[in-house]
Amino acid sequence: MSTTSTDDTTSSTPTALPGGTWTLGDRQVTRFGYGAMQLAGPGVLGPPADHDGALAVLRAAVRAGIxxxxxxxxxxxxxxxxxxxxxxxxYPQPLLIATKVGADRDARGGWPTARRPEDLRRQVQDNLHALGVETLDLVNLRAGDATGPQAGSIAEAFETLAQLQQDGLIAHLGVSNVTAEQVAEARAVAPVVCVQNLYNLAVRHDDDLLDDLARDGIAYVPFFPLGGFTPLQSQALSAVAQRLAVTPTAVALSWLLQRSANVLLIPGTRSVTHLRENVAGAGTVLSEQDLAELDAIGG
Known part of the structure; x- marks a missing residue:
């Protein structure tokens, strides 16, 4: 975002966050980020129960240097x-806001796909208006469906976003909920700065893709880094956490940061206290023994 905030409750300060930084396109961002999904109401529908609390979490995240x-x-x-x-x-100048297009919501809380060119143009305009900007920092094309990635071409949808990028409405492009083949297809259309997929200690199907992206300097952003609606449960995870006298959440986040330098974290929370706990926990240093035990969780 190009506008600098003059409000000291939201201005970013240089704070050392776990993992340091990564260059996302032409922007340097903290590897420890924040995911806003949990700020919506139950089922990611409607307003939060605590409106002021939601604002406080966002301001605390930026104040922490995210x-x-x-x-x-x-x-x-x-x-x-x-x-x-x-x-x-x-928005403070260092802040990068990433958004997603490619899905709508229905009255029952479902996530129907919406990837026709007209759908994507509408969603980009809606994001521009709601965020109050002329150019979106980063737009991820959400492919697949609520069950995960699905085979099939995403070329037409990604070409639509690439045209909107050329029109000046989007600065950088990424893809989400995709297969390795779809990543390659998108990269043949326009530069991809990040891939956002389900990945955590227990869900490791993207290991090869993550490593390939790291070699090419592309960020990998795991969603549901703590398991999402089904929190991570593992005897090995609990054992390592107990040995280090930290929480399982701290171990799971620090493992992701140590997994590869191109991993960017976006854990979500609606609590300022929990946000601070996540930041502190992600700084946990894992030994080779710890890492070996944890790697065994995902096979």
């Missing part, structure tokens, strides 16, 4: 985007 915030117009829908604008606009 410069990568992840959102989507489908969260709420529009709720998290509008909270981000209320809490942080005008």
């Amino acid at each position: 410069t990568h915030v992840d959102t989507s117009g489908a969260y709420g829908p529009r709720v998290t985007n509008e909270l981000i604008r209320e809490a942080l606009h005008p």
